[in-house]
Amino acid sequence: MIRDARVLQPQFIPDEVEHRNPEVNRLSDTLQPIMDGRPGETSLLLGPSGAGKTCIAKYTLERLRENVLDINTQYVNCWQDYTRFQVLYRLLDAVDRTVDVHRRSTPKDELLDRLREYDGPQFVVILDEVDQLEDKSVLYDLYRMPSITTVLIANREQELFSQLDDRLTSRLQTCVRISFDKYPLDELVSILGARARWGLAEDAIDEQELALVADAAAGDARVAISILRNAARRADQDGRDRITTDVVRAAVPEGRDEVRQKTVEQLTPHQRALYDILQEAGELSPGDLYDRYAERVDDPKTRRTVRNYLSKMDHYRLVVAEGKNRARTYRPR
């Protein structure tokens, strides 16, 4: 049933992209100067999740690498690396300048200084999910680096700009914007069809079932592919040679929840207890939440530590923190 699992993985970047030529061309144009060893303009890719922003950014960079001998690139997902330190560290990592950098002993802007010393070939940086970055000042720092070109990716322009100070707003006001819309049903179907051809056995899935997957994904290619992957896995485990309508229906919920499920599994027992309590209770004040937590586990952590856990879980979008100070409540997402 499954011939090549890689093409169903979320991080897979196809050799050819479908239905996104205008966007690819816009981005290629902004990166054009790099062909001549000059920096490109900053670009900002906007649109809902699963609309192909990350895929197109990576794809375009790959094509660029094929045409330029001397170039450095790095992809950073700010959802995972959300501190200033982590982002700078990842960038230095890409240009091999991390030697003897230690988390503790490194003076405040040692990392930035190192990056400033960088005098290699043009360096193109993709910052995905920039709105998750807690200290946006890195953007300003990067903006001023002569040989660094940044490609920013975010969901909504409004949300991003509301988190920036005036200095950054005016800088980014002029950058190249490329907007992505949700994929219409027929485009999703053809994307899924291509993945099925590459990754699955012949005739493993029909047009009709593909349409069902696409419909359940509501324009989100990532969800669509996740559903297809789960359907293929199920069919495989059941020893079938085709993905039937029933299999697709069964795969829809787990396809949708997969990302969250993976994150939940990474939680420590203490964090998991907090998450479970919120799942059961719905919405709680910090005080009540802590009391229940302290009752449930042996050897509870301190309130301060629990606050760290909760803010991390907020980052990972497992819980929602609403209100400030005394009005604060937590609820599961």
Next chain:
DNA sequence: CATCCACGGGAATCAGCGGTAG
């Protein structure tokens, strides 16, 4: 206005790990 409660930054402390000198 005093008090309460929660947030979150920063320093101090702890515990585990790997390397190494004796």
Next chain:
DNA sequence: CTACCGCTGATTCCCGTGGATG
């Protein structure tokens, strides 16, 4: 082999800030 050292990530302690609340 063992004791010790240096490093790191996790946790805790301490505390300033700020919006309710009475």
